[in-house]
Amino acid sequence: MRIKFLLIVICISLSSCLMKPETVLVSPDEAISLEFSLNEQGKPFYTVFFKNKSIIKESSLGFDFENSKPFLDNFKVIKSSTTAFNETWQMPWGEQLDVVNNYNELRVELQEKSDLKRKLNIVFKVYNDGVGFRYEFPKQDNFSEAFITEENTQFNLTEDYKTFWIPGDWDIYEHLYSTTKLSEIDASVKRNHPSLGQTYIPENAVNTPVTLVGKNGIHLSFHEAALVNYSGMTLKVDTDKLSFKSSLVGSRNTTYKVKRTLPFHTPWRTIQITDNAPDLIQSNLIVNLNEPNKLGDVSWFTPMKYTGVWWEMHLGKSSWDYGMEMVDGKWTDTGKAHGKHGATTENVKRFIDFSAKNNIGGVLVEGWNTGWERWIGFEDREGVFDFVTPYPDYNLDEVTAYAKEKGVEIIMHHETSAATATYEKQQDVAYSLMQKYGMHAVKSGYVGKILPKGEYHHGQYMVNQYNNAAIKAAKYQVAVNAHEPIKATGLRRTYPNIISREGLRGQEFNAWSSDGGNPPEHLPIVAFTRMLAGPIDYTPGIFNIKFDDYKKNNQVNTTLAHQLALYVVIYSPVQMAADLVEHYEANPKPLQFIKDVGVDWSETKVLDGEVGEFVTIARKEHGTGNWFLGSITDENSRVIEIDFSFLDDNQLYEAKIYKDGKNAHWDKNPLDIEFQTIELQRTSKLKFPLAEGGGLAISIKKMN
Incomplete structure (x- = not known):
């Protein structure tokens, strides 16, 4: 050249x-x-x-x-x-x-x-x-x-x-x-x-x-x-x-x-x-623009899909806290018990069973550790959480042994409540506990105003907090998915255990926001803005679009096909199947796409798109050669044409298509979805309608 x-x-x-x-x-x-x-x-x-x-x-x-x-x-x-x-x-x-x-x-x-x-x-x-x-x-x-x-x-x-x-x-x-x-x-x-x-x-x-x-x-x-x-x-x-x-x-x-x-x-x-x-x-x-890998072999981390005890708390079905208080060394009902604690041994086993059955590698457990009763609204949060002591209804030994038996990994959760001194002191013992149980991924959170007072999430003090936590985690073969984080700036190249992070307005805003949640244009903008910085833990896959059983005034502002497409469009090496187990079990056909879709890619092709309007992306799964395609649109319906020339020459493929139904609409009829199986080859060109707030997901596998 x-x-x-x-x-x-x-x-x-x-x-x-x-x-x-x-x-x-x-x-x-x-x-x-x-x-x-x-x-x-x-x-x-x-x-x-x-x-x-x-x-x-x-x-x-x-x-x-x-x-x-x-x-x-x-x-x-x-x-x-x-x-x-x-x-x-x-x-x-x-x-x-x-x-x-x-x-x-x-x-x-x-x-x-x-x-x-x-x-x-x-x-x-x-x-x-x-x-x-x-x-x-x-x-x-x-x-x-x-x-x-x-x-x-x-x-x-x-x-x-x-x-x-x-x-x-x-x-x-x-x-x-x-x-x-x-x-x-x-x-x-x-x-x-x-x-x-x-x-x-x-x-x-x-x-x-x-x-x-x-x-x-x-x-x-x-x-x-x-x-x-x-x-x-x-x-x-x-x-x-x-x-x-x-x-x-x-x-x-x-x-x-x-x-x-x-x-x-x-x-x-x-x-x-x-x-x-x-x-x-x-x-x-x-x-x-980042330095090469400083960690060497990181094969101990496996990109994965995961389920978990998370969305149910945002819906109000269950809670992070145990609902009882420690009095004289004993958990005691002080009149606050609600019986809605989500991170119980029984409930987590249910997620493990579902994940093992559906090609999902991990289960996230939030609310497992003590301290959740006294962290929101408290000015002094130092010392509130520890990261090794489970609530009485969560048996860590039993759960981790059961997960191992089923071939599923438990994903640890550390909510620091932005109390940085507490987390710094406990990181070694917390990461050691993970290492003991064979856990290789942690979701960390930094909700609240930073302690010490006067610091901000995005200042030099906290930049060092986030980075040093991940660097230390690598010594224990732990990968970090940070929420309420500093922005992604490509450090995943230097420290490949920095696997994903939030750093945007996420799915949970649909469950508890008073402003109507994330509009259909949100992710067609995110794909060309926040996603340019690095992987996003957006937690897609909500099937129960309207939350009438829990929150009648809230909903997800997309179609079901749009939610499936996000597994391809919004990149992360850890992708959550965020909805409740019962909602997936009631919808086996769309669940099939989540079972099939990859999380680690050897190639990515951005086929078309305009910022804030729509985007179509195809990705080739590393190791299998299977292709997956996702397309999402804003509040406007449109017809997209897909040229499949990215496929191999002289090869026939089976394509399973998940597309908006004829009457689909993000608000009026979000669950209208159609399924189709066809044969494809490199010369194929097809047109697909996307509904308002809609999407398209396709799994493409070689035929013998």
């Missing part, structure tokens, strides 16, 4: 002529180019072009520090160098097996011309699917510790893009997406969300990934990669100048937002760039 570096002064546009670029860097396919420049005051800028069109105009780079002069200007270039890199690495689990990591790199070494002559390096990587860059603070005599009060990275756009965004909340990502022009973003409208217990949005900013669609089909998504020992980044919006600027998450306990000892580097700032929506999902920019 021809590698092209333009180390000359080029005026790609009139505006770029105003500052001479020090270097121009071009992607391997030459579609994306990046200029780095210093102006007359020594202020650093970068510019990005896509197919010769300016998409990021001159945008400045720099930092503010506590008790120190900012990195703003007065720089000179002391050295610049370019390199090319091309490799193919393999995911131990993922959306595909082989990942091409091909980029051209520019490293610019800067030094102040006066004062302390401090140094700063900026490294740019340009891929065929976008740009990543980060700051490096090298070891130096006059600068030993950085107290960063703000990072001033600009993204100055050239168009008033259609933007899909959630507010720059410092504590949660559990907001519905808004779709507005960039110039119309107003995060203040999301500050007082009726269903969110804690939230802090200090300015008009958006969280990342934030995805933009231009008039001529250009698609951009801004995010970050390799977030380690640093604060999470939101993007402050200048609606007049059509610009984003990095705004780091802070703390009420310090006047700075990041504290680091030199040498160190920041996370990568990422811009995914495509000329169509499907290629955004196909992009591997985020994982490629």
Whole structure:
């Protein structure tokens, strides 16, 4: 492949002529180019072009520090160098097996011309699917510790893009997406969300990934990669100048937002760039910007589907807490007993039996451990939970032995209640308990305001909490699925035991939200926004769409076929069959798709889609070669055409089709579903109608 570096002064546009670029860097396919420049005051800028069109105009780079002069200007270039890199690495689990990591790199070494002559390096990587860059603070005599009060990275756009965004909340990502022009973003409208217990949005900013669609089909998504020992980044919006600027998450306990000892580097700032929506999902920019696997063999973790004691609590059928209190060392009825505890030995065995019968590898058990009576509403939650002591009606030895006998793994649950000191102290003993019982996956939760007081979920303190918990878990062969997490930034490449996370408004909002739940457009947006960051534990598979037996005013706002399609569309190596056992047993035909569908893939093909409207994805199961296809739509019905040319040549396939019925509608008739079995081959092209809020799921297996 021809590698092209333009180390000359080029005026790609009139505006770029105003500052001479020090270097121009071009992607391997030459579609994306990046200029780095210093102006007359020594202020650093970068510019990005896509197919010769300016998409990021001159945008400045720099930092503010506590008790120190900012990195703003007065720089000179002391050295610049370019390199090319091309490799193919393999995911131990993922959306595909082989990942091409091909980029051209520019490293610019800067030094102040006066004062302390401090140094700063900026490294740019340009891929065929976008740009990543980060700051490096090298070891130096006059600068030993950085107290960063703000990072001033600009993204100055050239168009008033259609933007899909959630507010720059410092504590949660559990907001519905808004779709507005960039110039119309107003995060203040999301500050007082009726269903969110804690939230802090200090300015008009958006969280990342934030995805933009231009008039001529250009698609951009801004995010970050390799977030380690640093604060999470939101993007402050200048609606007049059509610009984003990095705004780091802070703390009420310090006047700075990041504290680091030199040498160190920041996370990568990422811009995914495509000329169509499907290629955004196909992009591997985020994982490629992370370091290679540091754990080695992680075959002890097996991607799996799972059921569990979870949805029934959201419906109100059962509870997390035991309903009795410990008095003088004995569990005593103090008038609060309700007899609705979900995590009982008998109930969990029922889930184990169902999972073993239906090709489902795991069972999640929430509410198994003591402490649930006194964590919600309590200011001081330190010491409330422990992670080794079960309630009296849950026999850990009996349950784990029974699961092992049935070939099912128990998935541990750790609700930390955001009491970080308690969890830190107990992690070793908690992970040791899991290791003793052969449990290799834990779902962790961080509900509530962070303790110690003054910290936020997305600040540097908590970034380290989340990452360190996962790194420690790996020592005990434990994989982590974090809820109420820090955003995914591709660290699953470096630490493959970081398997999934929440980090979005999940399925549970359909069960207890007062605002009508997640609308049909929610997941067609999520697929092109949050999912670009990494795997999502969304908990699909709700068959009982309307909850009349439990909550008459709540429901899932999709059709049943849409719920099946989510097993393919929304990627995670752990996929929950979230509904109640009795609802699955009453619907054996749609249950068959959940039994059949894979969770680990060797190939992914995004066949079609538009952000917020619809998406169609086909994935090839690792090991079997079976294909599965999912398609979902928003509140609008549509007809999609599927070209099956991704299948093998000269091969006949049996396709089991699960599609919306003729009268299906997400609200009026969500359970209308049709089943069909046909033969397919590579030359097949078929059209399928999707109902309002509907979907399509197909399992495709080779015929002998």
